[in-house]
Amino acid sequence: MFNQARRFAPKLLPLACAWCVTPVLADVQCSSAARATWMDESDFRQQMKSQGVQITKFRITPGNCYEIYGFDENGKKVEIYYNPVNAALVAEITPVAMAAP
Template sequence: MRILIALTLLIGSSTAFAATQCTTADKSTWQDPGKFQAQLKDQGYKISKFKVTKGNCYEIYGFDKDGRKIEIYHDPVSGKAVKTEYHD
C-alpha cells in the first residue's frame, strides 16, 4: 500500500511540474523576439517581463488590452498562444 501511495504522489508531482512545451523547431525559424513583443504591444498588451522557457516558449507576463494581469506562453515560430493564465 505504501508503494502505491508513493507512486501516486510521484506521478502527480511530475505532471504538476511539467513544463509547457511550445516547439521543437530549430531556433533559426523562430520569430525575432523584439518584433514579436512589438506586435503584442500593438495589440494592446503591456509586457512587464519576457523570457524564453525551457519548453521553447516565448513567455510574457503583463496585462492584456482590458487591463487583466496575464501570463501567456507563445509558440515562437507561429506566434500562437499555447497557454494563457489570468492572475488576480
C-alpha cells in the same frame, strides 16, 4: 492551538494551490523547431504591443516558449505562453492570486 491553525489556514491555501499548479506549468511545450526559425524577439514584442498587450516580463522557457507576464488590452494581469515560430497562443495561465472570486 486549533485557533492559530484556523487563523493561518486562509493565508496558506493560496500558497498551497500555487505550489500544486507550478509543476503543470513547467511542462508547457511550445515548439521543437530550430531557433533559427523563431520570430525575432523584437518583432514578437511589437506584435504584442499592437494587440494592446503590455509586457512587464519576457522569457524563453525550457519548453521553447515565449512566456510573457504583463497586462492585456483590458488591463487584466496575464501570464501567457506563445509558440516562438508564429506567435500562436499555447497557454494562458490565471494564477490563483489573480483569479476572480
